[in-house]
Amino acid sequence: MNIKTLEELQAPDERALIFTPLGLGRMTPEDAADLQQRVIARLQLAADVAETTRNKFEQLRTAYSHGVLCYELFTLVGDAAQLTLEQALRDRFAAHYTKQVVEVRDRKRREHQIIMTSSNDFFDKLRKIHAPQLRMGPLQEWEPFNGMLGGLLRWARREGLLRGQRNRSLDPVRQVLRNMVAHGTYHLDSPVEAARLLSDLAEIINHLWGQSTPGGRLYPAPLNRSVVAIGWSNNGKQTTAGYADHLAEAHDEEKFTYILVRAVFCPGGDTDPNLLDYDARRATTAFPAQYLWGPGSREEALAWLGNHQLQSDVCDHLDQVILVRVHDGQVDLPMYPGVAAGLPAAEQLGTWHTLRVDRGLDALSHVRHRQRCGRACAPRRVQGVPRRDPPHRGPHSSPGDGATCRRGHHTAPRPGRAYALRRLALRFGALTPSTGITQREPPEAPFASVQAPRAWRSRGPPRTTSGCLSSGWL
Structure with missing residues (x-):
């Protein structure tokens, strides 16, 4: 080891100077130094996060800010962030059962009672x-619980x-990365990777304590x-x-037909x-969209x-419940339960799959994969719905966490729409979407014309249906 003077220790690391807001330079x-501190200054934890987790996170932010002087600190911060996730989960577990008696069952089905005084005391007894x-x-x-990250x-x-x-x-990736840090070999990360790991860690910690992150990557706040x-x-x-409020200002060079949506x-x-x-009967948009009116001319819109006072609202796109129908070997586009509830009898035939996804088209991809490979995916338990049938394990389903398919998470397909809707009703109640209403002033933006998407050239413009009205979308 080379012994450095204080002046040499305070000298900036040349490797840290090449990262600029616009890329390498x-x-x-x-x-x-100002840039790297500003990068992590925006990462704030919720007020009720456990003190031990907060102190550890602040320790990582302090070490990151000194990475300009020692480039290896970025790697140490990234590695420590992988381990801090497990500490945060333990602190949240302890806060969830504070001063409660936790019942634990062993392999022989004998029950043990552990009083939650601290996380260290509980997990020592659990071992x-x-x-x-x-x-x-x-x-x-009762479900297996080893107290480890998984x-x-x-x-x-x-x-x-x-x-x-x-x-x-x-989640499995986080476990692998955590094990790589604990038992891995030498590696060197950049400040970009370390900042991303810290940002993800902050989002997970905040969500554990019930707070979403506006504009977040993993747990974003509801969108307007x-x-x-x-x-x-x-x-x-x-x-x-464009905004419906600006529809009167639009100047069409040729006649247009309009629909109104949220x-x-x-x-x-x-x-x-x-x-x-957008398709009024299908979940083809990235985020939930709500049909309001149409189609018709601009004057009719x-x-x-003028006769309806409409407001903006918010929507949460994580863990959406989506239905996908397979009929005569054809996989239909995904559909929201509220729309499926208003379908005519002729469109109810076929096998219906109930899936929980973040984007509607994720459900389509999963069902298409299942149809292609011809294998039965393992159904995942729907919380709140009693267990009726044993899980059907398929060759491309993975062990652990009950029975979780690598391509998606869905309940067992049943030969009928009514069964799928009954299961949803047990868990979610009424089959109509609802969101909180918030006032919001939209920024000024003109109506902008764009080329029709390639999909429209083959199947035409968006579909609308009066069935949406009967299913509670309006």
């Missing part, structure tokens, strides 16, 4: 119990503290939905979308990338708007 030491099981979820059923993640999801199907698919007009020209070559639309901000693929 060159920054002065002062600007680099003395062979093959422990814990009551989890709304039904309080068991803690499973417990957090059963208790509704963590959610999101794409996030669920990352505005009243939007979607129009298409009579020749089908152009489409247009959708995530904010030019320069959060906007649904699949908005122009303005007249309808």
